[in-house]
Amino acid sequence: MHAAADFISRIRTERPTVGLLAMDHIWPRMIELCQQAGLDYIILDREHGPHSDQLIAECCQIGRLIGFPVLVRTISADYDQVRRAIDMGPVGIMLPAVERLEQLDEARDALWLPPRGRRRPGGWGNHGLPDFHYDTWRSRFEDHLVVLPQIETTLGLAQVEAIAAHELTTAIAVGTYDLSMELGCGSGPDDVVLQAALGRIRAAGRAAGKNMWMIGDGPTLRDLGYTLICVGDPSAILGARLAQIALTTKG
Template sequence: MANPIKQMMAEGKTAVGSFIGIYSPSLAEMLGHSGFDFVVIDNEHGSYSWGEVENMIRACELAGTTPIVRIVNSTQSEILKALDRGAKGIHVPQINTGAEARAVVEAAKFPPHGTRGVAYSVRAAKYGLNKGSSYLQGSNDDVLVCVHIETPQAVENVDEIMTSGIDLAFIGPTDLSVSAGYPDNPDHPELEAMRNRVLESGRKHGIPVGILSTDRAGLDRFRNWGASYVGINFTSMLYSAFTSITR
């Protein structure tokens, strides 16, 4: 398995990474050199152009961390652009049904397993050096397809989402708390029950579950909880470092 994050999760390890929405290849490199397993280039809430996304992917590769892109939505064009740039995976927000999740998987896979358009001239194929069935099958095996569970509706439909062909179900705790009506209480018992339901469904269907945290304490908490994949918010880490000096 060429994707190290998929390999880690298959071995029962917890992959740890950072979400970054600030365009800076240097910062992406620093995250890699600091030992993060993956970097999620956040193009949902960030302000990247596709050329900038590509440069962030290059920086991640240089520093030995796995580049993943969070796209704006589940449209086929968004998925194609991210993967053709060389992303090893995609995060797709606001997925609420099994049908939506299956459409994401199909858009991320080349035929006969999906509908992803083929161009051997793109960066992911080394601009034409990689081609044919070995490249197509290798990409289908390699790409990490992650969908976000961010609403009560998604939690209700979690079993059908888990059986859609995805590689990872990621809980977006902020969106989930807001959409469920608890924007000021992310640890409300109802939200905890929703998170537990997602985790239990993942275990039942053999699909890893991920979640977002803001600090090391959250990382330890969610790793002990059973998360196979934990993302740390970059700006939270940055502010923590700043305020450790100024306060």
């Protein structure tokens, strides 16, 4: 679990950390491509993406074998969804649209073994451990598990300070598109209402001693002081690059 330990250390020390959120297309070779490109992590999206358990487990396995952090975004923070996702073997999870502390409490039950939680481990996620004693689970898995709750609604924004301070939260995250819609400012990234909300989320993380996950243009976010950065969806990046190649080639 060295990759997981190093990843969580990067997040906590605010070393520049750059990754992807893969939504539309996922394939096992992509994990190697991310590592070879110098990225630091990838999040496999199961909230919107049509990806099978088998595919997710295979991608997590490759990440485990080559030492590259693979996370999964779940459909919700519900116990069954989180427990199923963690059995696939990721080093962490992203939880969409978190609005209440009770959601994080339920996710904690699905992630931690008794007596701290109610997890019943199984599946490919077991393969990265030398044995299945409780102390091994805690020291090799639970202590390095990354949890990123997303603030995507006005209800979540109202509770962001408590969500950021929760013991399960590794770093506070945001879903800028959904949040901007809820705030009534469309998808414009420069809207003053959205920027005020992002400032509050970032401040909540800092007050809790935690980083903030942000998605957008990498260099721009870096210049704004963000260090836990997602540069987008690989399908969108590929499409934009192909369009650029076609334009410059055709003249």
